[in-house]
Amino acid sequence: MSWLDWVSAVLATGGGLFVLVGGIGALRMPDLYTRMHASSLTDTLGSMLILLALALQAGVSLATLKLGAIGLFLLFTSPISSYALGNAALLSGHEPVGERLDGEGGE
């Protein structure tokens, strides 16, 4: 294995660990909103590290360009779907556990 393979293996393992921790978090958290925080680990660092590892394997090629595009699109679409989910839950009256803390800039 070349050093590039090693770096790629480390990145892929790290990404896989973040996906795993995101999954564990989604099981441990008490309600929908807190579960969404856990699953954002899977969306962000998990997917970014795995895509980076795959890009190192693909080298300078069209596949790397596509992997970059997938990463970019994920960063645009995952917060939008999270917003849609959280907003729908809020509007349908799903109360989050915990308290309401208003910021200085509010009201």
Place this chain on the structure above:
Amino acid sequence: MNSALRFAILLAALVFTWLAWSGLFKPLLLGLGVVAVSLTLWLSARMGLLRREVFALDLTPRMFGFWAGLLVDIVKSNFVVARIILSPSLPISPCMIRLQPPLPGQVGRATLANCITLTPSTVTVDAHRGVFLVHCLTRESARETLDSDIGERLHRALGDR
């Protein structure tokens, strides 16, 4: 930016995307590409996308600086949330905060709402009329979000859009 220039940019982006995604230069695939690009351009024109300012993707050096800063925030809070999840006591203190970001334009507000959501431990659940409702996993993350200057940084990088 006038509509002819927007048309040209969209055409170039679509042609590049088709060629890069397929990577094949057979006559059939190129022909299908011409059809797909023409159809997309026609639909975009019909939707009025060439008349209005719709290019939300800002590729100025200032925005690259902003994205780099955001990436650092994302990586940091990934580790924070991972530590919380793996602690046996699950030390969370969820709360909801209200933010009024200093951003006048729709592009800026949408970008900030998505940046807050992208950072683990904070999720924007409502962004009605410039007031954000943000759900935070811990009180510390709520405090950090309230004290953060990310809105000002985005405003400086993006302008009044």
